[in-house]
Amino acid sequence: MQNNASDLHISAGSPPIIRVSGLMKRVKGDPLPPDQLRQMIYSVMTDDQRADYEKNLECDFAIAFGEKARFRVNAFNTRRGPAAVFRTIPTEVPTMEDLELPPVMRRFAELEKGIVLVTGPTGSGKSTTLASLINHINLTQAKHIITIEDPVEFFHESKKSLINHRELGPDTRSFNNALKSALREDPDVILVGEMRDHETISLALTAAETGHLVFGTLHSSSAAKTIDRIIDVFPTGDKEMVRAMLASSIQGVVAQTLLRRVDSGRVGAFEILVGTSAVRNLIRENQIPQIFSMMQTGSRYGMITMEDAVRDLLESGAIGEEEAHRALLKSSDESSSESKGGGEYASAALGGGRMSGEGGSYEEGSIIDSGNLHDGKKSDGEGYSF
16 A cells, blocks of 8 residues: 555465556565465455355455555465455545546436446456446435445445445345345446346346446446447347347446556546447447447547547647557557457556566566555546556
8 A cells, every 4th residue: 555556466485566557566575485375365354255265266355454445355276375466445435536537427427227337357447437436426416326246345435325335245145136136125326346147237237227327347348349248148049139128228338448647657548438329229230340430420429439538648648658559559459350359458558568677577676675665645646546
């Protein structure tokens, strides 16, 4: 936390490593023996979590140390022994202004019904973006908000709205059960932490069709691919029905990634698809490849492609030319492969970029002395912790 790191990696046989602004940095210290590391991991687990970890060899949970230190944890096993990754969860929920979200996102938060999807690779700030949308609703509208997450990351205090957080494991057995139950709990807004399978997606679409505002996340790389992925999850015989449900309920898709700022920290780049009548018709008629050109010409509705978003950040001076080049290379590969169903992303454009230095593994001069940690301060405009 003193180094404004987004993640802490501990792995048997290696010293601790932190990720700062997307770059991996070693913490000066000795490699961690497997037995000692297992004791460290067990010390922050409950008895049930330890049993789950021993049975399934991996475990997801969240922990807190005081009011300002919360972490999402994944403990797992490797060939060398136990390992774990701790991701920082900010205790203060960021506002849309903090994150510099596009104005159209405010409209998404003020909708009465429909589905809004936030997508992107792991660590691209999807949870943070959704937390700011929920926070806006909580501050400005009297609604009943139900969140279903694995685990719960941002805790919202009920203000104008009533917010009920449900965590997979302690509070519900599955996303499906929680969604079915949510429809009978008089919600106005439902947040689905991850839409993993066709049953969860089907229930989320049903909730959106029946007058609820649904926010969900998916791991996809672009707005058009998000539509494809939702449809592809379903069996062939159901695809026509799903296209019709999605066309009637889709309000927006936000595909985001984090880029390194010129000074320090990271900034979000957002590709936005708005569910206009023309976009709904393309989905209904299975003309998904044409969505990209619709986004290029839909700026008056708030739509923007990733290429234009990155160029805007470059022109404003938020990111440098090298970072913009990597991101544009990635997005151009993506747009050219929309119809081919492939395409590799340059890892550097995902905010967790390629590192140089000795051995090609970590950036030069990236050793952090654990005995001499400085009091880090968040840089101006650095709204995303990951």
